[in-house]
Amino acid sequence: MTHKILIVEDEIQLAFGLKDNLEIEGYQVEVANTGTDGYELLTKNTYDLILLDVMLPGMSGFEILKRIRQSGNVTPVIMVTAKSDEIDKVLGLELGADDYMTKPFSLRELFARVKAVLRRQSGSSVSVATPVNLGILLVDFGNYTASKDGEQVPMTPKEIEVLKFLWERKNQTVSRDELLTQVWGYDDNISSRTVDNFILKIRQKMESDPAHPKHIITIHGVGYKLIP
């Protein structure tokens, strides 16, 4: 199966350089050079992965990400930015980005991240086969999907990964730092608020009463504990 990638990037040379190289690797690639064009393509077509620049004419990458996630679109997103500001990383992840790259990056790094995100999406590296009941959700870690009463509940690959990480350590306390380094792979502590916001979103989907969670319990000052 050929994976379809959308690149939203206003640096024309960079955009088409990436397109050429990704096509050589066997991907099908489309390019949008403004935020508005990118968003329009995303409302019409489906992609397996989006490479999303932050600073764009028309509509920022953050705005695009926010809008598509609000509409229930869970396509994996790798944010690409010229800034190495911590605030950008945090905002991108909180809005539901799956990974993050700072320009300039090597093609090797790009291919590695694209492959990792697509592998997670297709679930081929996951050994868990049977869907698991967690709260009101039935979670299929193998296919990165969740459902409630037979109906699909939109969850991003990152949300599923956070849940999977907790589930593999069920009834144990998992610290925010552990989640950040293991699930996001960052060795620096980005923000514990990032983790808290993901947990909040997951609770809204899996808890019957998200204000009084019974399955993802807060361990004050430390992190979280999943009780199936």
Ligand code: CA
């Ligand atoms: Ca730009």
